[in-house]
Amino acid sequence: MSEPEGSDGTTQRLPVLEKEPAGPGLGQSASAAAYEPLPGADQDGGPERRFWSARRIPAGIVALLLLALFGAFLYDVAAVRADEPAMGWRRALARQLAERPLDDIWVLVGAGVAAALGLWLIVLAATPGLRGVLPMRRTHADVRAGLNRDAAATVLRDRAMEVAGVQSVRVRMGRGRADVRAVSHFRELDDVRADLDGVLADAIKALGLARSPALSVHVRRPGRKG
Numbered sequence: 001m002s003e004p005e006g007s008d009g010t011t012q013r014l015p016v017l018e019k020e021p022a023g024p025g026l027g028q029s030a031s032a033a034a035y036e037p038l039p040g041a042d043q044d045g046g047p048e049r050r051f052w053s054a055r056r057i058p059a060g061i062v063a064l065l066l067l068a069l070f071g072a073f074l075y076d077v078a079a080v081r082a083d084e085p086a087m088g089w090r091r092a093l094a095r096q097l098a099e100r101p102l103d104d105i106w107v108l109v110g111a112g113v114a115a116a117l118g119l120w121l122i123v124l125a126a127t128p129g130l131r132g133v134l135p136m137r138r139t140h141a142d143v144r145a146g147l148n149r150d151a152a153a154t155v156l157r158d159r160a161m162e163v164a165g166v167q168s169v170r171v172r173m174g175r176g177r178a179d180v181r182a183v184s185h186f187r188e189l190d191d192v193r194a195d196l197d198g199v200l201a202d203a204i205k206a207l208g209l210a211r212s213p214a215l216s217v218h219v220r221r222p223g224r225k226g
Contacts, residue, residue: 051146053129062121131175135210145208149173152207156180159203165192167222178204178213183222193219 076087100107133146153173160169160180165187172179180200184192196217204212 050128050135051130051133051144055124055129058121058124134173134175136208137210147207147209149175152209153178155207156200156203159199160196163192163195163199166196174213176211176213177216179216179218181218181220184219185222189219189221193217 072087073090076090080086130146132149134149134152136145136147138144150173153171156173156178157169157171160166160171160182165184167183167185169180169182171181178200180196182192182196196219197215200215200217204215
């Protein structure tokens with residue numbers, strides 16, 4: 001290829017645009033490769049953590065009770081500091097605590113209620129909650145998704161109703177087990193059960209859950225009328 005001459009008669013070389021090497025994979029850019037799903041998307045994603053509940057209602061109730069209790073004590077202490085008599089409820093409470101023995105029934109009841117409330121708060125703080133949300137497999141490292149148990153049960157029920165011979169289906173979806181109870185009005189029960197096993201196994205896999213629940217299928221004939 002000839003090189004063009006400049007205005008002063010000298011030869012100038014044109015810049016050459018070099019072709020950039022292809023990214024990971026033929027015809028695939030590097031940015032597209034960065035958003036590829038993580039490997040193992042068709043397998044169980046291992047022990048995915050459950051979603052934690054905000055528990056706004058218990059926290060709000062405890063906060064309001066503590067605010068009312070501490071506010072009442074603070075007002076009474078301020079009144080005493082201002083040379084005002086203490087409130088009757090605080091004098092009565094101090095007298096009851098000083099006179100009642102530790103084995104009194106009301107002292108024991110109050111201690112039991114306080115211990116139960118404290119244990120309840122500890123359980124709420126140490127457990128994730130949101131038992132109705134099933135963690136799903138992660139296809140991207142920075143995205144978490146969950147599926148409601150009722151929605152998962154609805155999907156399994158709809159898929160089970162597509163099987164020939166199934167009259168009605170009841171699905172109970174747990175964290176580690178899917179209990180399916182179907183009623184078949186024709187076909188052999190073993191054939192219906194085998195079809196349900198295959199269809200529901202594919203449906204559970206398609207849900208994309210981090211931990212696939214165990215499948216339990218029961219098929220029976222409808223009860224006699226009358």
